[in-house]
Amino acid sequence: MVYKQVVRKALFRLHGGDAERVHETTLNTLARLSPLMRFSTADNNPRTVFGVRFPNPVGLAAGLDKDGRALPAWPALGFGFVEVGTVTRHPQPGNPRPRLFRLRDSEAIINRMGFNNAGSQELAAKLDGLRLKVPLGISIGKSKVTPVEEAVDDYRQSLRALYRFGDYFAINVSSPNTPGLRSLQDKTALDELLQELTATATELALGQPRKPILVKIAPDLSDTAIAEVLQVCSDNGIAGIIATNTTLSRDGLAPADQALAPEAGGLSGRPLTERAREVVRFVSKETDGKLPIIGVGGIASAEDALRMFDAGASLLQIYTGFIYEGPGLVRRINQAL
Numbered sequence: 027m028v029y030k031q032v033v034r035k036a037l038f039r040l041h042g043g044d045a046e047r048v049h050e051t052t053l054n055t056l057a058r059l060s061p062l063m064r065f066s067t068a069d070n071n072p073r074t075v076f077g078v079r080f081p082n083p084v085g086l087a088a089g090l091d092k093d094g095r096a097l098p099a100w101p102a103l104g105f106g107f108v109e110v111g112t113v114t115r116h117p118q119p120g121n122p123r124p125r126l127f128r129l130r131d132s133e134a135i136i137n138r139m140g141f142n143n144a145g146s147q148e149l150a151a152k153l154d155g156l157r158l159k160v161p162l163g164i165s166i167g168k169s170k171v172t173p174v175e176e177a178v179d180d181y182r183q184s185l186r187a188l189y190r191f192g193d194y195f196a197i198n199v200s201s202p203n204t205p206g207l208r209s210l211q212d213k214t215a216l217d218e219l220l221q222e223l224t225a226t227a228t229e230l231a232l233g234q235p236r237k238p239i240l241v242k243i244a245p246d247l248s249d250t251a252i253a254e255v256l257q258v259c260s261d262n263g264i265a266g267i268i269a270t271n272t273t274l275s276r277d278g279l280a281p282a283d284q285a286l287a288p289e290a291g292g293l294s295g296r297p298l299t300e301r302a303r304e305v306v307r308f309v310s311k312e313t314d315g316k317l318p319i320i321g322v323g324g325i326a327s328a329e330d331a332l333r334m335f336d337a338g339a340s341l342l343q344i345y346t347g348f349i350y351e352g353p354g355l356v357r358r359i360n361q362a363l
């Protein structure tokens with residue numbers, strides 16, 4: 027409760043409530059402290075999923091530490107794995123600010139960051155020589171300057187630059203903030219993308235089994251569209267699904283937050299809890315529980331986490347719940363398991 031009563035209160039007031047500046051200050055602080063945080067409190071619920079051993083199943087979702095600036099801090103705070111990125115082949119500034127909005131009464135966030143990141147080469151340089159105490163996922167997306175018809179090569183270059191460093195790779199085709207990106211979830215485009223990326227991974231594996239490649243999907247897909255994605259994933263030997271990214275829906279907002287509903291971008295947090303779980307349940311059912319799923323979206327309590335596992339997830343990720351509940355949430359979930 028100290029987090030909510032003291033830390034969160036102070037953070038939400040900092041910089042006149044500018045959510046992105048608070049995010050930057052927090053990340054800078056963690057980055058500065060991280061040399062002192064080269065320990066892990068994560069080894070409490072080990073499990074092996076798609077061939078990778080996770081010290082516990084609660085991960086940091088993509089987007090919070092895109093450029094891997096505070097990596098040692100996450101296992102120290104109890105996370106059992108970390109997904110960096112989404113990174114793109116070309117460094118890019120993202121969309122104009124403001125682009126991150128807190129919807130406090132709804133325990134939600136709307137963001138249209140637009141993959142602001144230092145680029146895959148820069149991330150590779152940062153990861154070189156770093157020994158993280160937990161598995162590292164690397165999320166890859168398309169650069170804004172690259173036309174969607176040339177997306178395959180853009181993703182491939184990032185995979186090449188980063189292959190050595192990841193324990194798994196997440197192919198992000200579901201962010202709502204890069205024009206055209208989600209069209210890569212369509213059957214033909216996704217098939218081409220995954221064929222090329224799995225071939226590249228096989229080549230980079232030099233005769234070893236290739237590292238797991240996962241696909242992250244949007245919660246706004248219909249059941250039919252999800253079933254098609256799953257078929258393409260199965261055809262291409264994809265190791266798992268990450269469900270879900272943020273939603274374009276504005277259902278479930280508290281009255282006090284309605285004024286922010288028209289802001290463009292993806293909504294995360296509480297209003298997404300049920301839909302994300304529904305998608306996980308559907309994916310699990312469609313794949314007879316055989317395809318590993320990372321469940322993400324609106325997990326804000328140990329009970330949400332248990333329900334996500336119950337729906338078929340093997341691992342979890344958290345973003346917005348961490349902002350509203352603090353690191354205690356990771357601990358509470360692991361205690362409940």
Ligand SMILES: Cc1cc2nc3c(=O)[nH]c(=O)nc-3n(C[C@H](O)[C@H](O)[C@H](O)COP(=O)(O)O)c2cc1C
Pocket residue numbers: 087088089090092111112126135137139141165198201242270271272293294295296298322323324325343344345346347
């Ligand atoms: C500010 C912000 C930035 C995000 N950036 C990314 C990203 O770069 N790549 C990605 O795959 N997901 C990104 N996400 C989505 C999260 O990883 C997650 O899928 C989504 O927020 C749902 O989980 P949550 O309700 O726990 O936040 C972002 C979310 C937020 C709030």
